[in-house]
Amino acid sequence: MISALVWVPRGYSKNKQDEVDEFMSTSCIPDESFMQESSDGSSDSSSSVSVDDILASDLASLTHVDDAFSNDRDALDPQDEEEKEDLQYRDTDAVVICGLTEDEVSSLVFYVVEDTEDGPHIYPHHDLVLSSFPLSLAWSQVSSLDRYNCQSCVAVGSLIPQIEIYDASAIDELEPIAILGETRVSKLASDKKRTRRRQKKAADSEYHSDSVLSLSWNRNEPRYLASGSADCTIRCWDVSTCKSVRLWSHHEKEVQSVDWHERESTLLLSGSFDQTVSLVDTRVDQNTPSCRFSVHSDVERVCWLPSSWTCDASFQFLVTLENGTMGLFDSRRMSSDNNNCVALWTCNAHEKAVSACTLSTEYKGMLVTGSLDESLKLWDCKEERVTLVREWKSTGVGAIFATQFCQDKETSNWLALSGSKGKLELLDIFSVGDALAQHFPACVSSLQVGCASRNHRPSFIGVYSDEESLSSLE
Template sequence: MTQKIIFSESDDSDKEDDAIKPTDNLILVGHVEGDASILEVYVYNEEEESLYVHHDIFLPSFPLCVEHLNYEPKMPKGNYCAVGSMTPVIEVWDLDIMNVIEPSFTLGRPGSKKKKKEHIGHTDAVLALAWNKIYDHVIASGSVDQTVLLWDMEIKRPNTTIKSFTDKVQCLEWHPLEAQTLLAGGCDSSTRVFDCRAPETHQTWLLDGEAERICWNPLEPFTFLAGTSKGVVQCFDCRKGQLWAISAHSKEVTGLSVSKQCQGLLITSSTDETVKIWDFNLESEPKLVSEKEFNIGNVHCLDLCPDLPFVITAGGDKKSHNFTVFDIQNIDVVKHTFTPRGLIQLVPDTNESNST
């Protein structure tokens, strides 16, 4: 996420305390507590060993997915969060304003024959969002209505509708290098790769269960991984098909992250309450390096920090303790396995955020 001063609308707020330091990392967290749905912006500073909620936004509906982006039509680049919920309408909130009470803009609108309003967008809950960092005015959404929509946020309308799935679409990810290539997974036990210039023709691979999580391998651009409802993780090469499959967890895979900087580092999580760290390559099945329980209940989401390559975030459902940030180098076997490999230096990407 771009690091900048976040201004407060409150007169009694100390703006100095609101300042984001260059060494801070920001984490977006969708948090549900009772009837309250909250979008929280955490600040994590490794040097100061600090983690706290910088500010939060009360949402009108239960959040099912969140996606950081820097785009608002006819506005300078900023920090925004798109939120998919139980309603068909996608809300985009400005994270650079504290005490904000309404979204900056929305995508979608229910139709009304009586008011002669045209229906725009999905017809059911939005389960997945993926912002295109290359074409920054484009965001993809997947829904219970079995469609994928490609939105032109400049005009706030979808310019492409993909109807290839036969069940709910619940995970999406744009290719990191090819702006037109979209990876999508659905509850019809399939994952598909679309060239969005001609989405009617696409590649399809069957999974061992519903697609729960998908991700491109950032260091091998033709390959991707999928985690399923049966706890299986599968690796595919778009040119060759499936490379390997492992039974990674006893329950559904809820987190799947491949390091951009450390070759072979794969991290998974599950509602079996575990986070697992794997050493993998394309030729053979991954080797389990370490397994850890964070005492946060069923783990529902997990991500790697883009700036600190061994720091992870994980969110669970335990009321008393449901969120953690952890440096996996604190596990000796992980440190001894991956640290000697060195890190691949990347060009800083100011569009990135660590979101859970």
């Protein structure tokens, strides 16, 4: 399954100097013919062979293989040259990072999305093995990690109580560049074969003591990363020092979702399985929420509306629930004096949990939700109302765990989604056609460009692996 995904905007994925050449050279393996030839060294049928003769033969064999390996590495064939070109990041490449678990092995898979005349094309670029099952991902350009010689970083929350940060541009990294949490936590901590659970630490310790379910990077102060955990706490980390600088423990159950405000760098939203939503202000010294209110089911996702929609939108946020409903709330209507906040609107969105949601920063009111019932829905939520625009009862990814719009303005119509079947899919939202123009007038000009060719493209483009690429139903 692919449990989480995140986009890397164009231009932020760049190869380091000589990185591709070094990766290619260290990835070469001697041909079987060389290995066979080395093992077929002259064998004397004589029953009396000295130790020196044996050692000399082995040394000659090793030297022969090493020379052949060196010559083979220096002369790359056309196929190797093509592979080398594929490994090069281009300024026009958008990248989707996915947390994939297959056959009990978890990894980060980096997919490149190219914009071609025939529509977007996806292919896997590289992957790296993770310590544990990935539960959440967050990307940021982090200037405060200059000491790691890294600008593009992806944070990974998993079943083990630590956050691993990887260089999102490197293609040959085996270890994270930073770890937030107890670095001595065993990679086997989440192994199903373990019969004894790790003893939980007190909530006021330096680190999380259980799985990291959600992550959010501060958009204005990227040195700060927020995390929500199954230990019922929220933490704010200073990634430049790898230390937890704030702790909130007001939730009574797992913290499923956290989200920093887009403009107000001190406001952090959270949602929990204790059926509450809270708003904390980091300017307040107390480790208690500024406001908190109850909802009628476990919280799946919380997210602020984009400030690009209007000034009012910057104070509003969406909450999706386990019972299939969702609602829009206004932070200005939250009160610290009571445990209630009236929704601007509510909606029975899906038959099962609304496990994924994403808002377009380019087109006002455009909302997409995904559910464990395997359906995907496009909504118009302008003017304090919500209207269903289009529904896909099945997308090919199974139960939907993650969705996100591309962050680049030129390709903001691309929507990535993933789920229980371990497949990444890309939806061109413009393929919705006339219904889209009726609800989102800003799309009209974009729809008119290349509309004839778009009508002949599949709505969804899916990728399973290097060997298998296919399209799902319209």
